[in-house]
Amino acid sequence: MPRHPEKTGRRRSHLRCGAVLRVAPILCAAFLTITATLPLQAQTIATTLHDASSGLTNTSVLSAIQLPAGQILATTQEGFFFFDGRQFLPLGPAQGLPPGAPGAAAALTSRGDLILVYADMIYVAHDLATAGSPDRLHFVRVDTGDLLSHDSYRKIEPWRDGLVITEHDHLLFVHPDGTGERIDRLATILSLKEDFLRDVSALHADGDTLWIGTGDGHLCALGKQPPHCPSLPPLAAPRRMEAIVQDHHGTLYARTLHEFVTVPPAPTPATVEKIPHAEGQYENYQHFLTMSWSPAGKLVTQTDDGQLAVLAGGEWKIRSLDGEQSTSPLSTLLFDRQGALWIGRMGFGLARTRGFAVFETFGRRNGLAGDVIWQVIRQPGGPLWITTDTGISALDTHSDTVLRTIPHAAFFIAADHHGCIWHDGPDGVSRHDLLTDWQRDYPIKRINQILPGLADDLWLLSDQGAWLADTARRDQPPAQVPGLSGSYSTGFIDAAGTLWLLEGRHLLARHRDGSQAVVLRTWPLPTFVPYLIKARNDHQLWIAGHGGLYRLTHAGDRVTSLKFYGPTETGNNTLYNLLIDRRNRVWTGSSHGLSVFDGQRWTTITEADGLASNDLDQDSLLEDADGSLWIGTSRGLSHLVQPDDALRDMPLQPVITAMTLGEHPYHGEKVRYSRAPLHVTFGTLDYRDAPRIHFRYRLEGADDGWNETGDGSVRYPSMPPGTHRFLLMAYDPGRNQHSAIISARVEMAYPWWERWPVLLLATLFFLLAGYMVWRIRVGLLIKQRRKLQEIVHRQTEEIRSAHQALIRQARLDSLTGLLNRGAIQTHLQACLAEQSAEVPLAAGLVDVDHFKQINDGWGHLAGDEVLTEIGRILRRELRPEEAAGRYGGEEFLVVLTGQEPAGDRMRTLCRFLNWPLSPDRPSGQHVTVSAGVAEARPGETWQSLIGRADKALYRAKAEGRDRVIEAP
Incomplete structure (x- = not known):
């Protein structure tokens, strides 16, 4: 959003504070002492919640896995649901499963079988590869005899060719026996004493080795003779092991309610550390505790207050989920193949993170002064300074700590090389010394930009002219620059020291020697209004504003070329942000998110990718020293940690989720002729880009060309007889990306009147009838022939005479x-x-x-x-x-x-x-x-x-x- 709506024609939805605290240096020092080193609350992770509105009729999700085709399978207290890219669909009697029975967990075995474990039942499906969609699977119940009691919170782990399942006082093993699946006690198969496998609380398979964690705090490896249990340091109560994972170096990690255990390969001893913010929330939900590896090698687990603890580089960081704050426990953590984290929230549903490890989000709930972020700067060698509608915050990005907050609403801020920050306010411009808390105010109003120069100079651009300050001289106030008394909306200083200014719609250049020139008075697009200006090099400028974006090439004060990029490329008609990063990528921001130009194509980044809001605030982009980007929005500060990951394309995966003919499911088989409508639903397994994805579809025999829709379904009033294909293709307009075409077979018998015996009889009948009519007409024609010949001869002579007369008439005067x-x-x-x-x-x-x-x-x-x-x-x-x-x-x-x-x-x-x-x-x-x-x-x-x-x-x-x- 723009800072000054009266200049852009757009109303601001957030107003500056009416009363801004102006304090003397002593009071300011006291205030800064109070507000210094405020701990920042956990960074926020953007999520999309799937609940009953998404088809998940039971929102108590116990676990989740991803199927080979890409669908997410969720276990709930009322059975199993799979996500087809659009919504969750239940598995039930149509697949051979009991309706609404409480689920416990699901797993895929090494043979590719899908095993669903209920509280007291087990079902297996073998044909995942040929079924295509989970709703076409057929499950068979495993005969468990009297081995399986009722337990809704079992731990399961695929191992060897089967599945290990926890029972109250032993372990069970479901495995194939040649004719189907059977279940046995694992102790019997491994020739172990039953007492050894009592109270198993955690499972992890490592090839042929099965690691178990027990309620009394032991870790043991099975599958080898004899079982091996490494020595662990003393654990704090409760010592019950709830989750086990392993990295690619062979190091084992386990957790209890409060502690994190690291077991390196021998002879390195195991260590124990306290998990931050893991207190008592999960005392009654220890069975929900789990750990999961991110694609980047970060370890994620639960902490109290519905938050996550992320371990990376030996350091824990706390992350909270956006949306409604709740202490509801998190029940499952699953990273899908696109790197997104799916989180089960008991009573809420299944949440999918947007931009996990790619974006970080900060806002008022995380300790900043406000959510409407206007400008972000990096103090040389220091923290980030962030201006909001309700104050200015200093953020230490290494420790995630708010160092201080200044209760001055501000739009603009800059830092000089002498430990001071400069910001605007309703009464002018303020200068703060961050070490001594010295402050000086200057009555320069209607500020549009505070622009640091190449050395100690600092420019103040306003509606009433331009001022220049020497930041090395505290005793010298900013002085108005002679010859620059206009209204300057923004400026930029290039590497040569030339100050480029926008005065209204004019582009000005002021050189280091004080000379200045009007470089451009009018733009090729008459309605273009420039807002921002940036330089890529000494000969190229980029100017963004209302109407689009211009790339201007110049030789000194002379424009040599202008190239325009309109809303089709940039994603919006009005651009409020502009940044040229160190890799020469052009970033523009608007009310529709970020658009990035790499010199060849434009890519759009939106809330679907993890951005806090699509509504970016004016001139709120900052590239940090590590190449990451800070982005100010109207709903918080986004930190794009990995720009390359955000720009990386993921293959679009359209799927045809269901077809119905009339009221009956249809799977491509040949059906009798009917006039029942054909309804096709489809979606995409590219969950990251799903909100942007559109579809093109075509039914052969019914559609002449491709149709387009943003919905996930299409209805045909009837299906044409014959064998045809329904063709589907997904495309992402924000990334100019298309998928391969997928198809589904549709076949309907021809109606009886179009079948070949009926058509043959009809043909013979019409031939015979035609022959009889021909015979009758031949007699009449013969009689009329002579008469017609006479008439034709007479009329021919008349025509010939008339023709000759016409010829003569045409040739004569x-x-x-x-x-x-x-x-x-x-x-x-x-x-x-x-x-x-x-x-x-x-x-x-x-x-x-x-x-x-x-x-x-x-x-x-x-x-x-x-x-x-x-x-x-x-x-x-x-x-x-x-x-x-x-x-x-x-x-x-x-x-x-x-x-x-x-x-x-x-x-x-x-x-x-x-x-x-x-x-x-x-x-x-x-x-x-x-x-x-x-x-x-x-x-x-x-x-x-x-x-x-x-x-x-x-x-x-x-x-x-x-x-x-x-x-x-």
């Missing part, structure tokens, strides 16, 4: 009856193509003299009469081998062939075209024409021929009209 321009040109081209040396060919252009005067003086109808008469005369006087056409307006083209000279022949024709206008028009005006004629040359084109005739016509008009000119 409607006014003169001569060929139109296109037709006479075509005729001339044909004559030129067929021209021979024996038969001369000529073209003449004839133009009516003074035709405009006729139109103007006598009217257009008189002009039309002249053209009509010319057409009539030419049609009458032309020889059969000659042709004429209207070339345009009052101009005519005449094509002449024959032995008579072309000029003489044209003069003869022109004499016929000289006549007086109608006698009833007493002007005495005559119609005369001018003509130009040209004889065709060998190989000449029609354009050239007409061009020469046109020039001759022009000469005839120029020489007085009423004459014929021959072209040279």
